[in-house]
Amino acid sequence: MRRLGYIPALAGLLLVSAFPALAASDYEQALALYNKTDYRAAVSVLKTLPETARTLELMGQAWLMDAEFKKASDVLEKAVARAPENSLAWTWLGRAYGRRAETSFALNALPLANKTREAFERAVQLDPNNSEALNDLFTFYMEAPAMVGGGHDKARKLLPLIAKNDPAEAEFARARLAEEAKEHHKAEEHLRQAVARAPMAVGRILDLAAFLARHGHFEESDRTFLQAGKVAPAAPKVLFARAQALIKANRELPTARELLRNYLASPNLTPDDPPRTEALKLLWKAQGMKDLGT
Secondary structure, eight states, rough: OHHHHHHHHHHHHHHHHHHHHHHHHHHHHHHHHHHOOOHHHHHHHTTTOOOOHHHHHHHHHHHHHHHHHHHHHHHHHHHHHHHHOHHHHHHHHHHHHHHHHHHHOOOHHHHHHHHHHHHHHHHHOOOOOHHHHHHHHHHHHHHOOGGGGGOOHHHHHHHHHHHHOOOOHHHHHHHHHHHHHHHHHHHHHHHHHHHHHHOOOHHHHHHHHHHHHHHTTTHHHHHHHHHHHSSSTHHHHHHHHHHHHHHHHTTHHHHHHHHHHHHHHOOOOTTOOOOOOHHHHHHEEEEEOHHHHH
């Protein structure tokens, strides 16, 4: 029988033409795992795929959410090198640098803090409508010292852009500025305005509840947390935020511990919720504290 020499070539051609669909399917699998907060599994799938800007960005996000900050920044540096105009990739790179700065010794933290600012500023420059980058840059300016480019005046200049994208977020930003200036009544009013502008956004209600707890208005804070639970009864972030407020106030620690255990056991966590690593840190802290009551 005559051998059909073109069959191997045809098979190779079919494999190449099918590869994009296969890769897309694998990427979607990795994305689904990421969205279920199974970050290590997502990384395992992504490692089998070609290193494109998209796969690298998702891998960096997964490493970051899994508290592997160095791995996250290394991968995200590759992502922005392949897609230097990608504002969201720069945002995630800034977050990775920021977490490394927070967990590094002072000598290493300063250059990482500068890289954090530069990445967020680049993200906003590329896309002024990138709300995540705007919010992260605002937070950096609010919290970082002047020696690495922080400053409340810089934060204030971002308010018009934030307001254009999200009026409720702008009220929250104004509240942060007012609270830092010890103008607590004004801060509270801005937080209430944020809730009024987005009454079904559970995060806005949690911001107000946490503020009330920080300033000793515990009964109203507890009522506001209950309100958040009614607006979003299945949202795990309500459990985390209430536990965090209780621990900061050193009150009802058994309740806080139970809330955190329920949070860690929740099957509904998403990447928008605080990572389990953060919940574990809070739980360890609460286990070592003595409840002083209310």
